[in-house]
Amino acid sequence: MAAIRVQDAQNGSNTSTSTGVTWGLNTTSGNLIVIVVVCGAATISSITDSQSNTYSSAVVTNANSIRMEIWYAQNITGGTTPTVTASFSSSVQNNIIIQEYSGIITSSSLDKTAGATGTGGGTANSGNTATTTQNNELIIGGGASGTFPSIGTGYINSIVQLA
Numbered sequence: 001m002a003a004i005r006v007q008d009a010q011n012g013s014n015t016s017t018s019t020g021v022t023w024g025l026n027t028t029s030g031n032l033i034v035i036v037v038v039c040g041a042a043t044i045s046s047i048t049d050s051q052s053n054t055y056s057s058a059v060v061t062n063a064n065s066i067r068m069e070i071w072y073a074q075n076i077t078g079g080t081t082p083t084v085t086a087s088f089s090s091s092v093q094n095n096i097i098i099q100e101y102s103g104i105i106t107s108s109s110l111d112k113t114a115g116a117t118g119t120g121g122g123t124a125n126s127g128n129t130a131t132t133t134q135n136n137e138l139i140i141g142g143g144a145s146g147t148f149p150s151i152g153t154g155y156i157n158s159i160v161q162l163a
Contacts, residue, residue, distance in 0.1 A: 006031065008099040015093045020085040023098070027051070029078035032104040035071040035086070035096060042092035047071045050082040074104065 006028065011021040027033070035047055035055070044067075047055035053073040060069045084098050 003032075003101045003103045006100040006102050008097060010095070010097040012095040013093065014095070015091060016088075017091050018085055018087040019094050019096055020083045021096050021098050022083045023081045023100070026080050027076060027078045027082055027100055028102065029076065030102075031076050031078070032101045033073045033076055033084070034099045034101065035084060037067075037069045037071070037086050037094060037096050039067050039088060039094035040092040041065045041067065042088040042090045043067070044069050044071075044086055045089050046087045047073075047084065048087070049073070049084040051077045051079045053077055076100075 007023060007025050009021050009023055011019055033049075033053065033055075037044055037047075041062075044057075049055075053076045055071045055073045058070045058072055060067070062068075084096075086094065086096055088094065
């Protein structure tokens with residue numbers, strides 16, 4: 001079964017110790033939630049939601065006082081337009097995008113991770129990546145850039161930037 005993006009939502013350019021993003025629609029039990037957070041130099045102390053799903057950190061990059069993290073919750077408890085909240089170690093400028101996917105294997109969804117940082121140029125690069133082990137992989141990427149490069153055919157572009 002292929003992954004299908006069900007919905008996404010964003011809360012951008014805030015300066016706070018916690019920022020919430022509320023879904024536009026109900027979420028569905030068993031789906032996957034992926035969160036990309038871009039912020040200043042503070043660390044993310046937790047990701048929580050109003051459905052008590054458990055979030056895990058997948059990738060953390062930090063360069064030039066900008067931090068980008070990808071978090072996920074698999075096999076979620078669905079519910080009526082829940083709110084996802086990112087909490088930070090200090091008040092910091094931040095931008096958050098949340099995405100819900102269906103069609104994801106619910107046991108051990110995370111296959112491989114990679115992360116890299118760089119400046120300039122027009123090509124995003126996640127560094128050396130391992131060969132994936134499943135068919136129909138969902139590949140998530142994030143970036144902290146005023147101008148994000150184009151993506152390849154067959155991919156969906158969801159930009160998260162720190163303004």
